[in-house]
Structure formats: C-alpha cells, structure tokens
Amino acid sequence: MVASILNPVRLAQFFEIIFSPIIVALVIFLGFIVVGYLIGRVSAQVLTSIGIGEMVEGTTFERTAQGLGSSTVAVMARLTSWFIYGFGALFALHIVGVLDANLLWQQITIFVPRLFVAVLVVIIGIVIGEKAALVIQERLRSVKLPEVTVVAKLTKYSIIFLAALIALGQIGVVTTALVVVLAAYAFGVVFLGGIACKDLLSSGAAGMYLLYHQPYAIGDHVRIGDREGIVQEVGLFVTWVEGEEVEYVIPNNHVFAHGIGRIR
C-alpha cells in the first residue's frame, strides 16, 4: 500500500490534481474568506478599543446605521471584510486564468481598492464632519445667540466637501475643475465682498466682541469719542446711544477706534 502511494506516477497525478489551477484558486479564495472574516472581527475590536464607537456617538451616520440595526464600527468592519473577499475572488479568478491579459479586468483590480479607499474616506469624512460640528456646537453653547449654529454647520459641510473631493480623486475623477470653481467662488466672495463690506466687516468683528464680552450693557452711561449718552441697544454692527436731544447710531468699529468711557 505504501509503495502504491509513493509510486512516482501516482504521486505526479496526485500533485497534478492538487495543484490544478481551479483547486489552487478555490483554496486561495477560501483562505481570503477566512482571513477577511478574521480581519473584519479584529478591526471591529480594534475600532471599538480605540474608542471609535464612543467617538461617533450622536452623529447622524451612527444614528442611521443604528436605525438599520448596525453601527458605524460594524459597517467599517464589514466593509473591510467585503473588500478582502472581493480581492480574494479577483485573485482566484486571476489564477484560474480567466482574467489573463484582459485589460479591463486588470483595471478593475486597480480600481476596486481605490473605490474601497474612497468609500472609507467618505464615511470617515462624514463622521469627522459631524463630530466636529457637535464639538463646536458644544463649545459655542455659552454664546447665547441662536444664529451661532451656522458656524458648526459650515465646518461640517466643509469637511464633508473635502472628503468628497479626496474620494473623487481616489477613484480617478478629475476634481481640478471643482477645486478651481470653488476657489474662484471663494475668492470672489471673500475678496470682492471684503472690499465692498470693509466697514461692515470691521464693525461686525468689533460687534462680536462687544456682544460676547459686553464691556457695556443697555442702560450704561458711556462716552464714545465726543459722543455721550445712555446705551439703548447693542447690535452686531452698530450701537445706539441716546444723548441729550440726539440719538447716536455709532458703528461698532468707531467704538473700538475711540474706546469706551464708562461714566459712573
């Protein structure tokens, strides 16, 4: 019996079957599935242990994922696993020889990892954007101004926009046009708008300080430059001061330029 197994002819046949491309491909594919599954599990644990689960708490992405019976960590882990499965499948097909010299398939093998990275970047971008918005909102809670939420929203969408640009760049879409258009737009708004609203902007900046720190409040008797009276109203751009006979409407940048004298 031993002799028959060790028979060189039999052995050669055996190896031929064992190493036939289909079997090899199958084994490799199975290996990838196992590895992918394990990596998925491990990455889920790693993501949890570095606190991703707690970090994303409260973001819309997490809430949506939970609504679908999942979580951000699970989605990321699942994505990693599926990527490895897909890669394994492609590799196996390659070994079998189906993909040989086929340019399209070669491009796909390059494209898939990039798509994976792109999806990952978008997810991370959305999560980070929302998290940043939450943090900023929390920070600005002490500013009791309803309109202040705009800052948080602006941050969130800027980060998501950036992530989308990176993702599009990854999958090979030319984003130069987008960047140029945005830059031109930003330039137009910031530069031309800045020139047009020079005084308003400086008043607004001063007004923000005045509203936040309130060096004087409504009812205080103040002197600003050569104007003196009782503060009636403090706005973002102007301060109303009622003097004898006249009511002054003073731009807030003047308040800064001349300083404030509080009369006791």
Added chain:
Amino acid sequence: MGTLQDVIEEHVEGVETLFLFSPSRSFYQQCAEIEDVDVTVLAADNEQGASQFIEFPLDFANVQDRIQFGVEAAVEADYVESGDRVLCAADMLGDGTDTFVVLRVPDAVHTGLYDLFTDSRAEPNVIRDVFELAIELGKKGQKGKPVGALFVVGDAGKVMNKSRPLSYNPFEKSHVHVGDPIVNVMLKEFSRLDGAFVISDSGKIVSSYRYLEPAAEGVDIPKGLGARHMAAGAITRDTNAVAIVLSESDGMVRAFKGGSIVCEVDPEAY
C-alpha cells in the same frame, strides 16, 4: 308710509367708504362691485387681495377697538379724511358679518391704540409679540395658576436707569429676543419671579426681575388696579417706553403708554 328700506337708505345716504372687518370672500366680492363706494378691507391678512387694506396687528375682540384702530389707520393711510361718512361692516357675535355701524370720521382721531403700535419707540412687531406673549400667559397661567407679569418695551436704556435689580439678572449676557421660539417657555418660567421684564426697541430681553422706580406723581389709572399697573403707568410717563401688563387678579392684559391705559384685552375672549 315708510318701509324698512327707506329707514336704512336714509342712514347710509352720503356714505362713500365701506370698511369691511375680516369679510368673507363672497361678501367682499359683493361689496367690491358696488359703484361709487370705496371698499377698504381691515383684517389680520389680505386674503382677498383688496387694493385698500389695513392690517390689524392684533385680533381685537372688541368691535369698538377694531373700529377705532381702523379709522385711525385709514386716516393715516389717506383712505378717508375727517368729516367722511363711513359704513363699517363687522362681525360682533362671531358668526359672520352681523353688525353695521355708520360713523363720521372725527376731526382729531387720537385714541392712542393706533399710536401704540405705529408710533412707539419699539418696533410694531415687537409690541405685537409681547402682546401675544402676555395673552398666552394670561390664558394658560403658569402651571395652571394665574400669574401677573409686567413687560416694559422700548427705551430700555432709560428704563434700566429708572429701575434697580431685585436680584441677579437671569438674562445677563444673553441674546434672546421676544420673537424666538424658545422664549415663550422661558418667560413663562421667569414670570414666577416678581418684578418687571425690560425689553429693548428691537425686542432683545435686557433684564427680568427689575424693580421699577419712576416718579408716580400725576399718574391716573382706574382705582382698584394694583401696584403693578401703577408702576406700568408711571414708567411709561417717565420714559418713552410702553408697558404691557397681565393682571394677576382679573386676568386682563392692559397696555400703557404715556402714563395712561391705551387698550385692554381679555385673554379668554381672544
């Protein structure tokens, strides 16, 4: 031998202007087709798209208030002038147009009701918001119990100088305005504290918990109203503010300007 029609015809003779108070669509159409008569619609909003329209800042429950406000606003808008005869069609019993009033526009129309909204330091919509707030507070009370409240609107700088804090100001360094959605709840809670709310011209809530210290000489308000009303009358006489008071005892909302009561609204009927 006269008929009912003759009597009415005699009354409406010489009427050139028709005031329709919150008319139904069909009634407005019917009136708009009458020749030789100017039709003016007076309502909270111009549903009919009438060319002559006067907007009510408040849904006055009292027909007399409505007519008074309407006539003053119409004079201001040059729809009528003193001496004109006007037929007013209004809804008094709450069941469609049921009341007709013929009146002659008086020479000097200044009841103050129109003034209160259009000629005060504070913006009209701020005064309206505060009014609605007081009415809502009067309707519901605070946790089911009737509350009193005193809002001083406009000329906040002077008002602050003629008052002193009873304790720390809950609105210090805040930037809330009366129109903001959350404010109603907030003010409802703070109305438990004694003292006045001070609101600036643009509607910013400057302070609550304020003890008003105006000079009360020469303030003439009906006997029987309490210290809150006296304070409201006095502060409006001393400054250019208007005051809106919700009475704790009879639940009425009263507006003060220049030291006297300008109008009175019953929250229950509103």
